[in-house]
Amino acid sequence: MTNKLAVIAIGGNSLIKDDKNVTVESQYQAAKETCMHIADMIEQGWDVAIGHGNGPQVGYILRRSEIAAKTAGMHEVPLDVCGADTQGAIGYALQQNLQNILYQRGIKKKVVTVITQVLVDRDDPAFSKPTKPIGSFMDQAESERRQREQGWTVVEDAGRGFRRVVASPLPKEIVELETVQTLLEKGIITITVGGGGIPVIDPGDGNYEGIAAVIDKDFASSLLAQEIKAELFVISTAVEKVAIYFGKPEQKWLDKMTVTEAKAYLAEGIHFAKGSMAPKIQAAIVYLEKGGKEALITNPENIGRALKGETGTRIVP
Secondary structure, three states: OOOEEEEEEEEEHOOOOOOOOOOHHHHHHHHHHHHHHHHHHHHOOOOEEEEOOOHHHHHHHHHHHHHHHHHOOOOOHHHHHHHHHHHHHHHHHHHHHHHHHHHOOOOOOOEEOOEEEOOOOOOOHHHHOOOEEEEEEEHHHHHHHHHHHHHOOEEEEEOOOOOEEEOOOOEEEEOOOOHHHHHHOOOEEEEEHHHOOOOEOOOOOOOOOEEEEOOHHHHHHHHHHHHHOEEEEEEOOOOOOOEEOOOOOOOOOEEEEEEEHHHHHHHOOOOOOOHHHHHHHHHHHHHOOOOOEEEEEEEEEHHHHHHOOOEEEEEOO
16 A cells, blocks of 8 residues: 555444435435545545444434334344344445545545444443433333333433433444555555444453444544554545634634644533534544544535645644
């Protein structure tokens, strides 16, 4: 591998333009748009590992599974298997689109998707306090049955019903890392750690076992960037740049910030929302503190311009 190496993390929501266009075909077309911008990056001389989110897609699978179980007696799909399903389906959409675009541009690059497991610690504090809502709303009787029979953690949601919550532990190890490294060394564009990776634990005998949890895709992509020693970590999101005092009269867009500045903004607790921008900033900080050179946050359509320094927010050591 002679090109520069980058990891790019794209959100599962970037595959869904709006609530009225959530079909497989619509998501495929959205993936095509994202891949056009990733292809721009490859055309600029980067080798790329691609991570992606899967929140909405897992939700769709769970919903279909629940309906099928109630109406047709079908089995329900465990959460770790839902994650694996989305890695295959989203990986397929990204892989085929990117292959086609590169071919059309005369770029001889192969693209592959790796179904990726990510090891988490069974003793991670997140398991003692699950917070990530998944699946459909339930009435009280259903929630009590799920808790009693399946050990679910269920919370009441603002009068709308009850909902299952699961842990969001930190990623510790990418199980297929050596495979991913081998592919990247051969210049193959690799789609991996989809949805943050399929969460697995080691029960103590050296084997792996799937567990019901959700790993943040930015943290998993950050770990990937650290492990493969990527020169650049790109987080693709809904905004062109990062802002402080977002949505307030004193809002300010940032072109660049250091790790020290990013930590200070996080500590203030008023700039970055916990469920959206805060994890992205944290993931970038960890990557840079572990030896990374540069992190870049922007939206998909501006990746090419951001790489040229024309937009986006750069975070540096």
